Amino acid sequence: MYQKRSFHLEQKNMETYLGLDLGGTKLLIGEMDNSGNILRYKKYDSGYFNQQSALQIIKKSLDDYIQTVGWTNSKPLGMGIGLIGRVDPVNGIWLQIDPKRTQPIHLAQELSNIYEIPCYIDNDVKAATRAERHFGFGRISQNFIYINVGTGIAAGFVVNGKQIRGSHFNAGEVGHTKVGVNIGIQCGCGRMDCVELIASGSGFDQCARLLSKKYKTKLQIPTNEEERIQVKDVYALSQKGDPLCAVLVDNAAQALANLIMNLVRVSDPDTVVLGGGIVSDGYLHTKILEKLNATTVRFVTNGVVITKLNPDFIGLMGAGAVAMQV
Numbered sequence: 001m002y003q004k005r006s007f008h009l010e011q012k013n014m015e016t017y018l019g020l021d022l023g024g025t026k027l028l029i030g031e032m033d034n035s036g037n038i039l040r041y042k043k044y045d046s047g048y049f050n051q052q053s054a055l056q057i058i059k060k061s062l063d064d065y066i067q068t069v070g071w072t073n074s075k076p077l078g079m080g081i082g083l084i085g086r087v088d089p090v091n092g093i094w095l096q097i098d099p100k101r102t103q104p105i106h107l108a109q110e111l112s113n114i115y116e117i118p119c120y121i122d123n124d125v126k127a128a129t130r131a132e133r134h135f136g137f138g139r140i141s142q143n144f145i146y147i148n149v150g151t152g153i154a155a156g157f158v159v160n161g162k163q164i165r166g167s168h169f170n171a172g173e174v175g176h177t178k179v180g181v182n183i184g185i186q187c188g189c190g191r192m193d194c195v196e197l198i199a200s201g202s203g204f205d206q207c208a209r210l211l212s213k214k215y216k217t218k219l220q221i222p223t224n225e226e227e228r229i230q231v232k233d234v235y236a237l238s239q240k241g242d243p244l245c246a247v248l249v250d251n252a253a254q255a256l257a258n259l260i261m262n263l264v265r266v267s268d269p270d271t272v273v274l275g276g277g278i279v280s281d282g283y284l285h286t287k288i289l290e291k292l293n294a295t296t297v298r299f300v301t302n303g304v305v306i307t308k309l310n311p312d313f314i315g316l317m318g319a320g321a322v323a324m325q326v
């Protein structure tokens with residue numbers, strides 16, 4: 001009897017979830033326990049894809065993962081996927097990557113059938129917000145905004161403990177708002193100078209190309225426009241007083257500070273959490289804090305902070321949170 005019980009307990013401790021974080025160019029697959037500890041993972045190159053080819057990429061990579069990495073214990077209890085674009089998490093439908101790539105597919109059902117593991121999906125930033133809600137600042141806050149500043153910019157709003165999704169699962173696409181920094185760049189969304197064009201990874205690249213005509217720089221700007229400038233190089237040169245890089249950093253910090261102050265006025269959070277490759281090293285964060293107006297952020301009592309979750313794995317943890325359905 002005693003033996004049986006301890007066996008049962010051990011089994012319970014070994015319950016795991018599978019997460020898949022599909023970014024713009026890579027797919028990260030990993031298994032974690034219900035506290036968000038990553039037990040095993042493997043990274044795959046995805047290349048440019050549409051929704052149909054993404055399904056093939058996921059299947060091929062997951063088959064490889066099962067064969068070469070394998071389960072920690074037994075089959076995970078659930079599988080969660082973070083995807084770019086619009087996702088209906090209730091019906092498991094991946095609606096759209098962007099307006100040019102719209103082929104709705106019942107991804108959750110397809111993968112559940114193939115792997116015989118319950119599968120759930122969500123948008124990547126909404127998934128990261130779930131990770132923050134369950135494993136991060138959500139433990140001390142019921143009203144926070146998670147802002148992801150990576151290749152693009154988007155936010156997850158948690159209000160009174162609930163995540164905002166909107167009428168078409170499109171809430172939080174705050175990258176397409178103007179923030180008072182005027183460069184003169186046309187955005188694909190139809191407007192000018194969206195914050196994403198100034199302070200995201202792709203924004204730094206576009207601004208560098210445009211403003212390099214006006215400011216001297218030692219920054220390497222690839223002639224091939226498919227190849228991006230390195231934002232870490234911009235930060236390093238900016239510290240040495242490089243004229244172009246100093247302007248790029250100042251514009252990005254001002255744009256993000258204005259975005260944060262605008263959003264604080266919208267949902268009255270007590271915490272603003274920043275994540276993503278552009279802010280995770282803390283360099284831009286210090287400059288953003290200098291530009292925040294004390295009155296505007298007076299109720300943000302926990303501060304404007306960088307996520308404490310590992311920036312390399314927050315997307316994967318988010319996918320795991322989707323698998324756990326939290």
Ligand SMILES: [Zn+2]
Binds near residue numbers: 187
């Ligand atoms: Zn836009």
